[in-house]
Amino acid sequence: MKDSAASVAIPAPLETRPAAATNAVPLLIRAKPLLLALVVPLLFLVLWQLGVTWTKSRLIPPPTEVAVMMWDFAVGGIWDDAFSRTLHVHLIMSLSRVYGGFLLATMVAIPLGLLIGRVMLARQMLDPMLQMLRPIPVTAWLPLSMIIFGLGGTSAFSLVFLGAFFPILLNTVFGVRNVDPKLFEAAAMLGCQGTNVFRRVVLPAALPSIFTGLRLGHGFAWMVIVVGEMTGVPEGLGAVIMDARTLSRTDLVICGMIVIGIAGFLSDKLITLLSSRMLSWSPQHSR
Amino acid sequence: MTAPHIIEIEHLSKEFELNGTTIHALRDVNLSIAKGEFVCLIGASGCGKSTLLRIMAGFETASGGAAKMWSKPITEPGPDRGMVFQDYALFPWLTVRDNIAFGPTERSRPKNEVRDKVESFIDLVGLRKFAEAYPHQLSGGMKQRVAIARVLANDAEVVLMDEPFGALDAMTRERLQEELLEIWQRTGLTVVFVTHSIEEAIYLSDRVVVMTPAPGKIESDNPITLVRPRDVSAPDFNEIRRLLGGKLHSHHGRKAA
Numbered sequence: 370m371k372d373s374a375a376s377v378a379i380p381a382p383l384e385t386r387p388a389a390a391t392n393a394v395p396l397l398i399r400a401k402p403l404l405l406a407l408v409v410p411l412l413f414l415v416l417w418q419l420g421v422t423w424t425k426s427r428l429i430p431p432p433t434e435v436a437v438m439m440w441d442f443a444v445g446g447i448w449d450d451a452f453s454r455t456l457h458v459h460l461i462m463s464l465s466r467v468y469g470g471f472l473l474a475t476m477v478a479i480p481l482g483l484l485i486g487r488v489m490l491a492r493q494m495l496d497p498m499l500q501m502l503r504p505i506p507v508t509a510w511l512p513l514s515m516i517i518f519g520l521g522g523t524s525a526f527s528l529v530f531l532g533a534f535f536p537i538l539l540n541t542v543f544g545v546r547n548v549d550p551k552l553f554e555a556a557a558m559l560g561c562q563g564t565n566v567f568r569r570v571v572l573p574a575a576l577p578s579i580f581t582g583l584r585l586g587h588g589f590a591w592m593v594i595v596v597g598e599m600t601g602v603p604e605g606l607g608a609v610i611m612d613a614r615t616l617s618r619t620d621l622v623i624c625g626m627i628v629i630g631i632a633g634f635l636s637d638k639l640i641t642l643l644s645s646r647m648l649s650w651s652p653q654h655s656r
Numbered sequence: 657m658t659a660p661h662i663i664e665i666e667h668l669s670k671e672f673e674l675n676g677t678t679i680h681a682l683r684d685v686n687l688s689i690a691k692g693e694f695v696c697l698i699g700a701s702g703c704g705k706s707t708l709l710r711i712m713a714g715f716e717t718a719s720g721g722a723a724k725m726w727s728k729p730i731t732e733p734g735p736d737r738g739m740v741f742q743d744y745a746l747f748p749w750l751t752v753r754d755n756i757a758f759g760p761t762e763r764s765r766p767k768n769e770v771r772d773k774v775e776s777f778i779d780l781v782g783l784r785k786f787a788e789a790y791p792h793q794l795s796g797g798m799k800q801r802v803a804i805a806r807v808l809a810n811d812a813e814v815v816l817m818d819e820p821f822g823a824l825d826a827m828t829r830e831r832l833q834e835e836l837l838e839i840w841q842r843t844g845l846t847v848v849f850v851t852h853s854i855e856e857a858i859y860l861s862d863r864v865v866v867m868t869p870a871p872g873k874i875e876s877d878n879p880i881t882l883v884r885p886r887d888v889s890a891p892d893f894n895e896i897r898r899l900l901g902g903k904l905h906s907h908h909g910r911k912a913a
């Protein structure tokens with residue numbers, strides 16, 4: 370318990386500032402979570418290097434070669450080929466598809482979820498259809514979206530939308546259905562009626578659930594973008610991985626994977642940060 | 657007829673269907689409450705106290721008869737009747753201040769009127785230091801203070817309280833009882849208060865309405881004329897306690913059968 374006090378703000382006492390306590394904790398103890406988190410990745414790198422050296426495998430490049438490739442991919446100056454210094458182009462492309470599809474999914478799924486969760490008629494009309502669409506894996510939509518949108522970015526974008534849409538929708542509906550009925554009574558006796566109930570009760574009460582959906586949907590968006598970009602788009606991290614494989618550039622394949630991992634991780638952190646901000650009222654979420 | 661009562665319950669009955677059987681939660685309940693009265697409903701669990709209160713609040717509709725406020729049938733919840741729930745039902749995402757401001761804001765009162773009113777009720781219930789706190793950071797007693805301030809800030813004429821202090825420890829309970837009486841005497845509110853503590857009922861109210869179960873109905877209506885502040889250990893207090901205890905328990909044998 371003692372060391373966790375360094376990173377976790379204490380929610381209860383109102384007049385003491387946790388910041389004052391943090392400064393007093395030695396640096397080493399504060400860095401402990403970070404150090405612990407680094408142990409396994411470092412061990413993995415060592416084993417990878419040793420494994421490649423011992424087996425003399427030509428299939429997998431050692432981490433040192435991947436690091437050189439990454440340098441060239443990011444800032445150039447080593448191989449000077451078509452991929453040198455193109456990381457930002459592909460990353461921005463993938464990011465725009467991920468966030469574009471994700472935001473569009475959010476804008477459709479949340480209002481729809483509020484409606485389905487709260488309005489009987491909407492539930493009866495929409496729920497069966499959605500329940501039938503839901504089991505279809507996003508990848509099964511790929512051929513159809515290629516037929517409709519052709520080869521290219523729009524197809525990838527539409528897959529991201531679909532991948533993010535269902536988790537957000539379902540969690541929003543779940544959140545709305547689980548609002549404490551007492552809160553509706555409390556709002557009603559205070560004079561809150563009609564559409565105001567959505568804004569002042571349903572939405573905030575369902576927010577923890579909605580954020581769960583956003584996180585899941587966001588994870589799916591990153592998963593799906595790679596599949597979507599493997600279908601003949603010129604730019605994007607998925608395209609890089611696929612092209613690199615065709616050219617037998619395993620080091621570049623791995624670089625692409627690492628970039629996706631890091632971008633997805635950081636972008637998930639962003640959502641967690643936003644959620645702990647907006648849910649600071651909830652004892653389960655404030656951190 | 658004399659001047660209209662603030663609350664009138666006439667031949668009220670309420671049935672629930674539960675798995676094919678009919679539960680008579682209330683049968684032929686008649687009750688009139690004058691403005692400014694403090695009335696306690698008391699009775700064994702299951703005798704329909706909450707149901708009666710919820711019909712007055714407009715959360716449930718009557719199966720027969722009527723509940724009226726100022727002679728107008730009660731059909732839906734409204735800000736003129738504020739409910740204080742046993743489990744508080746505060747909005748967990750709003751601070752103490754915003755919980756209290758919920759009603760006035762919702763009814764689009766002018767901004768500075770809302771602010772002044774909210775601040776004065778924060779002070780009234782002694783939560784100045786906790787104005788920015790969220791409900792999960794408060795003790796049970798503080799939460800119930802917020803719930804009370806929330807209905808008062810909303811200009812409720814009648815405050816309906818369903819075992820509001822039932823979940824609190826004895827000390828907090830006594831303090832809140834005193835505070836409630838003080839607020840009631842100061843504001844001229846009408847209070848309908850459900851409890852299963854005979855002592856609490858006698859300590860607080862002008863009238864103790866005893867209810868009996870299966871079917872839920874009113875057994876007796878007992879005016880309490882003891883002068884305030886009341887002393888729970890005084891002989892006449894104990895006399896009333898014994899009397900009401902007898903009325904309550906005379907029906908227990910039948911209920912257990």
Ligand SMILES: Nc1ncnc2c1ncn2[C@@H]1O[C@H](COP(=O)(O)OP(=O)(O)O)[C@@H](O)[C@H]1O
Nearest residue numbers: 672674679681700701702703704705706707708
């Ligand atoms: N929503 C409901 N559905 C079915 N039965 C109910 C419902 N609400 C209350 N009852 C029944 O009505 C009776 C009175 O309940 P209630 O008013 O809660 O009693 P009290 O508050 O005095 O304990 C009980 O038998 C209870 O089971």
Ligand SMILES: [Mg+2]
Nearest residue numbers: 705706707818
């Ligand atoms: Mg009850």
